[in-house]
Amino acid sequence: MSGMKSMPRGREDAEREIEEELRFHIEMRTRASLAAGMTAEEAKADALGRFGDYESVREACRKISRERLEQQVHLRAIRGFIWVMLGCGLTLRLTGGIETVREVGDLMSWIAVLWRLLLYLRAIRPADRHAGTGEQIALTLSAPSGNETTGAGQSRTPVPAHDQNGRTPVERLLADDERTSQ
Amino acid sequence: MAKEKTNLLQGTLVMLILRTLTSGPLHGYEIAQRIQQSSDDVLRVEEGSLYPALYRMEGQGWIEAEWGASENNRRAKYYSLTRAGRKQLAVETSNWERLREAIARVLQTA
Numbered sequence: 013m014s015g016m017k018s019m020p021r022g023r024e025d026a027e028r029e030i031e032e033e034l035r036f037h038i039e040m041r042t043r044a045s046l047a048a049g050m051t052a053e054e055a056k057a058d059a060l061g062r063f064g065d066y067e068s069v070r071e072a073c074r075k076i077s078r079e080r081l082e083q084q085v086h087l088r089a090i091r092g093f094i095w096v097m098l099g100c101g102l103t104l105r106l107t108g109g110i111e112t113v114r115e116v117g118d119l120m121s122w123i124a125v126l127w128r129l130l131l132y133l134r135a136i137r138p139a140d141r142h143a144g145t146g147e148q149i150a151l152t153l154s155a156p157s158g159n160e161t162t163g164a165g166q167s168r169t170p171v172p173a174h175d176q177n178g179r180t181p182v183e184r185l186l187a188d189d190e191r192t193s194q
Numbered sequence: 195m196a197k198e199k200t201n202l203l204q205g206t207l208v209m210l211i212l213r214t215l216t217s218g219p220l221h222g223y224e225i226a227q228r229i230q231q232s233s234d235d236v237l238r239v240e241e242g243s244l245y246p247a248l249y250r251m252e253g254q255g256w257i258e259a260e261w262g263a264s265e266n267n268r269r270a271k272y273y274s275l276t277r278a279g280r281k282q283l284a285v286e287t288s289n290w291e292r293l294r295e296a297i298a299r300v301l302q303t304a
Contacts, residue, residue, distance in 0.1 A: 030245075033245070034245065036268060036269075040223040043266075062240070063240075063241045069243065069246065072245075076253060080249075080253050
């Protein structure tokens, strides 16, 4: 994988990337279904069915992306303010005529350094207005027997997510990983 | 910074995505496929709904995205785990274990 960081420069750039990513997903799913023997029409319908509501997914991604861009603007503003504060603090410290002014300069410099450190450690960050209200990820349990169907409208019945050893899917993931790492 | 208090159900789903990404960078389609395959087709992500979750997780700093060439030489967005994501995975796994043990205790005593 040759890499280029995903850092959209603006809203239009971000929306173009979202569109490209979602279309790529549908294309990959369509190809897989074609390879499994479906006709082109069936494969496309299956891909769209599995994907869900394309418009609402795209809108949700756009909304999150817009929020992130706003956060980046706020972050840049905070960084700028820190540098101004540090500059003022050092100026007062070095050129202040009386002790009190130099002490104020010291204080401002230390606050700016501390603030930058907290920002670096991600202890402070611009407010995420929608933090904790993340979109629901539809995760379903499919029937364990061989009555699997594909595409939209397939039957999905809740079943216990344990194998014959009583392990959950997560435990199986961890066990598989341990096996492959040995 | 890893969050200590999380919604357990949502956290479980986030945990699966984080856990899937420990094997290396993957694009969204591969993430959905891996979760389904690793669970022996028991778990199935509604594929479109994965993307808002990935964008949200990227915003939290748990994963980062990078454009690269896919196996069929198409431009694809690959997600990988960050250090904060590994910490969050540990938190989510711990929450999951606590939930699982609590439910098991209730089922044994009820």
